[in-house]
Amino acid sequence: MLVFIDDGSTNIKLQWQESDGTIKQHISPNSFKREWAVSFGDKKVFNYTLNGEQYSFDPISPDAVVTTNIAWQYSDVNVVAVxxxxxxxGLPVSEVDIVCTLPLTEYYDRxxxxxxxxxxxxxxxxxxKIILNGGDTFTIKDVKVMPESIPAGYEALQELDELDSLLIIDLGAPH
Structure with missing residues (x-):
């Protein structure tokens, strides 16, 4: 399975194609704290361990790790969020290949x-290697990295006249 991932600073956006050709999408907010959470009632808790550190998904925590910086792109919390x-x-836990992005300033050199x-x-x-307490995780087999925004305009660029230009504005996902 190939999953396209926009691992932005506020949300992780996924897109993949089902075996019947249907395109599916999923948005997951980035709100993780550096400790495990306690289960309340029937609400599922996602407690992760990565590099010996514990993280949990907590959409209301005032202690959520800051993800609006360049360091986020290479952080353990980024891996946890993805x-x-x-x-x-809703995808079954399996091996996946992913295509993710880097900001243009990180993808290209001077x-x-x-x-x-x-x-x-x-x-x-x-x-x-990431561990989900009491559960299984995906195995990421292959990773391809693309520059942010450019893939969004690739098809449109193929249809433009050589003197035309294309403006891509990345507004981010709703949060």
Whole structure:
């Protein structure tokens, strides 16, 4: 299964194609704290361990880890958020290949060439072993990294005249 992921700073957005050709999407908010949560009632708790650190999904915690910075792109919390989005997407737990993004300033170097160090760093981040307390997690087999925004306009660019230009505005996901 190939899953396209926009691992933005406020939400993780997923898109994939079902075997019948149906395109599916899922949005999961980034709201994680650095400790495990306690279960109240019948509400499912998502407690994760990564690199010896404990994290839990908590949509109302004032102690949620800040995700609105460049460090987020390479952080353990980013990995936790992507796995959480996969686990809440309705997809069966399995091996997946993913396509994710980096901001343009991280994807390209000063000479407008792909920054292979940052791209490899992003790929390595998703190869880390994550544990869900009392549950199974997805195995990420292959990671492809694309520059943010550019894939959104790729098809439109193919149809433009050579003197035309294209403006892509990334408004982010609703939160």
């Amino acid at each position: 796995h959480h989005a996969l686990l809440t997407s 000479n407008n060439q792909p920054n292979t160090e940052n791209i490899e760093r992003k790929k390595a981040n998703f190869r880390k």
